[in-house]
Amino acid sequence: MRTLLVAALTAASLAPLLLAPHPLAASDVVHCLDQQRDLVVRKVRHRCEGQILTDAEAAAWRERAAQRKLEQFRRAQDTVPQVEARPHAVSTGFWVHKDGYLITNNHAVQGCQRLSLLQDGQPLGSARIHATRPALDLALLKAERRPQAVAAFVARPDLAPGTELNIVGYPSEGMPRVQAALYPAESAGQPRSDETPLFAFLGRIRFGNSGSPVLNGSGGVLGIVTAKIDSLAVFEQTGRLPPDLGLAVAGRQIEAFLEAEGLSRQRATGGATLSAEAQLAQARRLVMRVDCWRN
Template identity: 30%
Template structure:
């Protein structure tokens, strides 16, 4: 009986051992083992040693941050607060529209030049020539001899300026220069007896989304206020201008913070607070700062010249979408396509034309139209730039003489055309067109609302000027361009469309069933 028990026990041990060996082999070499070995590990980050707080940083930089008080003739929106970012196009709504009244009630008003008629209707309460406080904002010293950086919209309506130091000392300042395009301005405090604590611009290209930042300013007149947060995003375009490249932060920024600095943890200025997104007029955790790299270039010119001189080549441009890239044979949807070169402008003189895609400037890749605008603007007028373009399916290089940007550059007017009775329907694209009276292009008289053309914004009255950079005067010209694109293996054709003196490009998918 005991032998039987021993035999059973040994068999059990052997079975267990065999099962374990098989299981090990299965995990190591079998299907389950393969899945386990290939499975990626979950993300884990070793937490950094957290600082006790920002007190040491604030103690060093706060004396360099000032409040800016502005006096002058009162005007609408001259409160020195951050610019409010409202929905695009709300200011084009009729005056009696309820949405327009709603946004205006919350501070979303067009600024001075767009709101002149409303200002003119308001009774003047001040005596002629009598100045009163009209705005307050923030600023900071960038030199020990008293140069102060702030926002243009803080000082734009003022005639007299006062800088209030952290200890409450008030000093008169004069305006050195301002730049509305980037919303920057420089003031100068003249006090030869005093050397001011100042801060330096840092390298905003080194900051990452999630990095800590500290904002110091004068919200609601409460000077020396400190808030903290993180970098929420980079490269934000808020529709403020062609050079939009804002840093988004979630540190609390309110009215009066405009012109104040945003610091990294080393005490360098990586941004200048300029705008907030807010339906209530107060901070909701979305604020925008001008990058230090942009500010430094502008401020240096303002101090040296009192104004900013930018390079200009005279082109109307638009983004290269995937459809446009496909229609032109580009491998990537990067660059800026020329919708219209200005007549007698630098680009036109160099031979650039509508349909060319600018891919690089002086060897630096152009990502999009904003990137092109910044790159060209940074080149001094009088210099020459090597512009890389994509034309007719191949890359070329053109040398363009950079000129100074005009105060109010006007783009070349698009050629329009009236309709006649020789209409032709392009069924594949849902378009009905007629030749224009001047023989330049085809006028769209009807658009199928369910067509690709309608989806891409083409509408009656538009003028199709070129197809794949070839001028068109008849439907035969369009069919020829489509046939050539099909033979080249393109998935779309590129139409140059003019509307209301503006030109743009639209990529339409090719009809794959077409012969």
């Protein structure tokens, strides 16, 4: 996961993404414990339907959660083929075309000598870089396999401040994940025009989330995670603290990329809001881990 510095994203370039009619102050965003889903996320205070935790309580909870994830990983090792070598870096990708094309971040695959894919512990073979758009941090890969499902893009996404989103991918918990995980997020503000290539969101993002799809409640793709804002640097520039603030490339930019490469894309048709469990089960057919090897 890239961490963007203010040298790259100035206060002026961040303004269309961060400044809503009523900008969030640091005290407006809290640690919210969702006991039903066993998650602690950063939320706007009035949208927290669970228990509000202090910084210390949230840190202790996340430490216990990391230990649980580590134990799950160790148990999963019994069913996953073991190799001595480890990839140089790990990211997330997702299928965008039935002929075996997937999208991820350009920074995640740049300089890799080879790429391999893993989906919930099952190797999917290798992939190669088909095309890139470095300015948008997008890379289109071609895999040996054909997908079970492909992304369905939302035509007119609702990204009003506070809109609930989900991120599905392979975030690192100290070591690469074997199974995909879903984390809730929420929009930090609607882009001011269709020309804005990025949108901001509040949510838990970690190394490995590069390339994760950002989904709406029914599983439609809104964009792709590309970076995490350096909160301290932004605060020094703007006087506002954006905790756990990430950036995603808008879905329409991915669609334009696919069209330029002569590939069709699937359009989301709406549908009922899915539970977190149902959405994760659906998304696991869509996302995969992308391993970068340099030797």
